[in-house]
Amino acid sequence: MEQIAMYLRLSKEDDFVADESNSITNQRKFIRSFIKKDKELKKMNVIEFADDGYSGKNMERPDLQNMLELIKRQQISCVIIKDFSRFSRDHIVQGKYIEQIFPFMGVRFISINDNYDSQDHIGGIGEIDISFKALLYDFYSEDLSEKVKASLKSIRSNGNYIAVYAPYGYVKSAEDKHQLVVDDVASKVVKRIFKEYKSGASMYKIARNLNDDRIVPPGVYIAETEGNEKMLARYKKRKPLWNVLAIGRILDNEQYTGTLVYNRYKSKEVGARSCVALPEEEWRKIENCHQAIISKKEFQKVKELRELNYQKFTDGKRHARHCLVGKMRCGDCGHTLVHTYSGRPKYYCIKKFLDQSSGDCRNSILDADIEEVVLTMLQQHADVLVDSREIVDLQRKKNEERLRIAEKHLEDMEHSLVLLQQDLRASYEAYKMEVTDKDTYLEQKKIYEQMMEKMQENIEKQKVAVRQISDMDVPEAAGFEMLDGSMKLTKLNKEMAEVFVDEIVVYDEGRIEIKWKFGDKSNRLVNIEDVEGMIR
Template sequence: MMKCVIYLRLSKEDDLNHDESNSIKNQRELIHKYIRKDADLRKMEIVELADDGYSGKNMERPGMQELLKLIKDNKVGCIIVKDMSRFSRDYLETGKYLEQIFPFMGVRFIAINDNYDSRDYAGGIGEIDVAFKGILYDFYSEDLSEKIKSSFKIKKAQGQYIAALPPYGYVKDPKDRHKLIVDPEAAVIVKRIFREYLDGTSAYGIAQRLNEEGVETRSVYFERKFGFNCQGNREKALLWTSMSVIRVLDNENYIGTFVYHKYEQTEVASKKKRVLDPEKWGRIRKHHEALITEKDFAKVQRMRQNSKKQIKSAKEHCLAGKLRCGLCGHRMRHSWSGNPKYECVHTYLNKGSSHERNSVIDADVEKMVLSVLQREIEIQGEAEKLVAEKEKADQLKIEEAEKRMQAMQDSLEKLYADQMESFESYKAGITSRDVFMDQKASYEQMEAQLQENIEKQRKAVTDLEKKLEDDRNGIRISGDQIKVDRLTREMVLMLVDRITVWPGKRMEIKWNFKEK
């Protein structure tokens, strides 16, 4: 039996608006009331899927993903929602499903409050109405996003600290969670870092001392104190580094200044952010108790400026991230200075430990990997297969990039068609001039954004093709044999899982390909 899927969604934006009609309970009651009046729907198996607290700007929602899987498995006969915005607030995404996917899969779509039932439309003005409502939902969602950000900015400007975690050296006041008070345990470490730096110890030297004495890093301390789980590189979180010391030295919170609005979104509803110039940051002085005097902080900043060196941008080494120390399991950091080499990060940051020094020169590890790779290929006798797999993987990357570009171009063509229909509707007297002009402005804005995205994607495809061609230059095919002349980053990522290194140039390679 085909299923009638009731899809319900409530987002944080709905909480902001305090719109009771959008609650999951009210959506459910409205839809069930509608089903009871429709004989065809009453005969179907009713399935309910819900996403509570998810934005409608993308389809990455648990309930939505389950719904799409049911559609793919051809188990859905009808989808019913309160209105279009519950399904999606992305105009282009909604249009793709209503006009292409649902008709192809034979799925009926009903949006009750929009008076839309796909069974009643086979083209015409109904689709124009839906398209324009989609545009309104899209811009409404962006407007809400801006309102939420403005709300947070106002709270910060009022001096309310609303971040999940306090700065290292402080805790949130139990009496007012938006205020900061000194954390005596961590404040000692903050003051020590500033004092030692002012005494002439480098950031690297301070990190070494802290590691030698077993002082907890910020991540480990927060995990113990607040139950916060260390994110990202767990091993790196366990050790103080030059960068973690520098973050303390550059933090204005320690002179009692609350700093906010450091970042700005590159575009509305995007997760991408860019760092603003420090002059544009918001600041509230004497916001909380200082740990460092302004005089000492200013002196540290002058010392930091004087010690900064011009760091030449170095190309990422082909084996970066693949080497581990056989003695302790820590990753091995790469250094381009002197004889380029890999060194265990544990001994680099904690020279006082009993851990034996463990390092290997670039040329030695590259030579070894090339030699063993060549031997493995000859032993396994799968040269042609290996090359074919790489070519296939490379081609898939290019095809995926081209598909994304084609999808953008298709959306642009669809946008042009919608613009023409909107104009024809206006000329026929179906829509007023004011409505048409609003539609025209919206279409032009979306067209400009799509054109920009298409150009970015076209450049990305060209860059990818060039990179893959450069990578292929490291492999030669002679008869039925493959010769690897040099290692490339792409080759390493595809073939090498991990390289474990012990003192005395002893190494072990774990490959990504399986033995016969």
């Protein structure tokens, strides 16, 4: 018997908009009612696939992937959805499946609310109808995102706390999960940190004192109190310690004064998980939302003291992040090495400062030394393993491919803008012919103009990206130059480190192990003196 895949999806955004028709239950009833009314479909076996809480901008949804796997095995002959947005809100991905993949696999595709049935579209799908509908959904995703932000803003503006975990020092109230109450144990640690800093102790000293007293750091404490086994298992792999970063976060957290602070970050784009920090003047604050652990006067005093200490320590200068930060590890304890620009810039193991009970761990290396070692060893690999000209050609080909893709995106966006302009004219003509009334036309006009404005903004951004890729000097950008047909590495930069270096382990007596990304056979332990001999 042939099988129908009934696909349902509900995202967190749908919850905030509160459209009951989009609930999983109502989607299910709606689709089953449609199937029962169709003589052909009601004879088929129905399999349900549902993803609850997943964005339509992301195709990596568990049940969607299960459905696609059955389609690959030719066990599904028809897919039914409530509307196109349930399947995908990315019009490019959506078009690829509807216009190419499903027809090739012989799968019938039905979108009930869009009056679309691939069985009725012999010879392909109408480009304007599908492209326009998909663009509407793509635009709607951004509009929906703004609605979600507005909903969250409204909740927070009433003094409600909505993050997954309470800040260290607090727990969520058992009566109201949107309210914070003081944690008797952790709050004492917070008070101690502020008190010691005010008395003149450095953040290093405070962190070491807490580690000496066997007080678990915030991440471990929250995982234990919440019973999060997954987090605890991750922490067990490497013993977490209090460090300067953890102390700084607590000293900077104004929520300890009873003030709710939000709007500190925003998403880079719709559907993105990563965020960017907003300047403090854009933060939102509501005072007296919960019990204070630290008085406002004490918090302000510590803030002023931190600014003063920062000026003394850095002389007001800010340094760029070193290219190997995050890749340097201690060969004895396994902790990530800390980088400092004070004195002679270097990497060092901070564990000896943070946990004196663990023994003496003094592994460190100067920036100049590690940069010289990595460049020298990488130059050797480049000379032995590959033809230098091939590397340049490969980099240029990659850049050409990036340029080709960027130009294709620009072409697709410009084509979409033309389609929108055509549809706007068609809407106006329908109004003039009295097919639609004035109110309908004005509403359509407003939507089209909003979409065209957004599309034009994206086109201008894409043009800038195309120019930047086109003007890029490949050897210079990659950190090397060509001399007599050979590649000469000139500097170690972030791009080079990301491409070639996996991890660098620093041991005592100047021994270093570089783990390259181009094969385990290339990894070996070296001494700084040996490398310096190669250079001389």
